[in-house]
Amino acid sequence: MTDRITKNTARNIYFGGSLFAILVFAGLTFDTVQKFPELTNEDKLTHSVARGKNLWEVNNCVGCHTIMGEGAYYAPELANAFDRLGAGDEEAFKSYMQGWMAAQPLDIPNRRKMPQFNLTNDQVNDLASFLIWTSKIDDNEWPPNIEG
Numbered sequence: 250m251t252d253r254i255t256k257n258t259a260r261n262i263y264f265g266g267s268l269f270a271i272l273v274f275a276g277l278t279f280d281t282v283q284k285f286p287e288l289t290n291e292d293k294l295t296h297s298v299a300r301g302k303n304l305w306e307v308n309n310c311v312g313c314h315t316i317m318g319e320g321a322y323y324a325p326e327l328a329n330a331f332d333r334l335g336a337g338d339e340e341a342f343k344s345y346m347q348g349w350m351a352a353q354p355l356d357i358p359n360r361r362k363m364p365q366f367n368l369t370n371d372q373v374n375d376l377a378s379f380l381i382w383t384s385k386i387d388d389n390e391w392p393p394n395i396e397g
């Protein structure tokens with residue numbers, strides 16, 4: 250009796266182990282995808298949210314900001330902007346957004362500037378709806394704190 254692993258055993262471990270890992274990966278992926286509607290509150294996905302997402306894209310907000318950690322690290326994370334700036338009050342957040350977007354660029358020395366986008370009130374409301382909806386996505390508590 251020898252305690253060396255034969256080529257056959259090694260091959261079986263390699264293929265068996267790989268197959269097992271692939272099946273676990275596929276199963277977990279399937280499970281996550283099934284939960285998307287619940288995790289993202291799909292029932293609260295209004296037309297305003299969709300228009301806001303579109304405005305987010307065409308104005309390239311993500312060129313400076315991150316959202317759920319994705320994007321550029323020039324300006325604050327915005328998936329938690331509603332929690333940070335609206336403190337759970339949707340109307341308060343919408344009026345904050347109107348004021349914020351209208352006031353850009355702020356003339357404060359030594360501070361990074363955000364451009365003026367000349368959006369209408371309705372467009373800013375749509376962007377606010379998008380940020381409110383995004384803040385409620387169950388993404389395992391990311392970002393870990395309320396800061397930007």
Ligand code: HEC
Pocket residue numbers: 304305308309310311312313314323324325327330333334349355360361362363364366376397
């Ligand atoms: C050229 C870079 C740039 C782009 C593009 C940009 N921003 Fe900003 N944004 C900034 C900077 C820099 C700040 C921080 C400014 C400050 O604190 O004075 C900021 C701050 C903000 C804040 C306040 C965040 C906080 O925590 O105080 C909001 C809300 C915001 N941006 C929304 C947007 C939206 C919506 C868009 C797209 C329409 C956008 N930004 C595009 C640079 C940008």
